[in-house]
Amino acid sequence: MSLKKIIFIVVGCICLALGTVGVVLPILPTVPFYLATAFCFANSSERLHSWFVNTGLYKKHLQSYVEKRGMLLKTKVSIITAVTLLMGFGFLMMARKDIWVPCIILVVVWACHIVYFVFGVKTIKGEE
Secondary structure, eight states: OOHHHHHHHHHHHHHHHHHHHHHHOTTSOHHHHHHHHHHHHHHHOHHHHHHHHTSHHHHHHTHHHHHHSEEEHHHHHHHHHHHHHHHHHHHHHHHHTTOHHHHHHHHHHHHHHHHIIIIISEEEOOOO
8 A cells, every 4th residue: 555545544534533523513614524534535545435425424414515515404504503502602701701802703703604604605405
């Protein structure tokens, strides 16, 4: 096996782990990490790539985005809700201690998430 394939496998596994953590921790973006995983596995091993695209994680979080360039409304709402709750909690904890610069940064990041998911990601019709 070539060094190039080994590097793609290692990077793909790291991206898979980070994307999977991002499923439960909204600060880490799941979709970009899973896209990187698919790319790395496709360039390293057909067997790994086939396994990944047949997993439930891929089908739930990435398949509609890859095939139709969009997400179901239900998926978008769940992502926005989780991000809002987590960032809102962080904002409240910092605001209680009068730490305002990070609060402002957090609000800007939250607003960028909202703008991206509302205007940047197409909403597709499908089975909800």
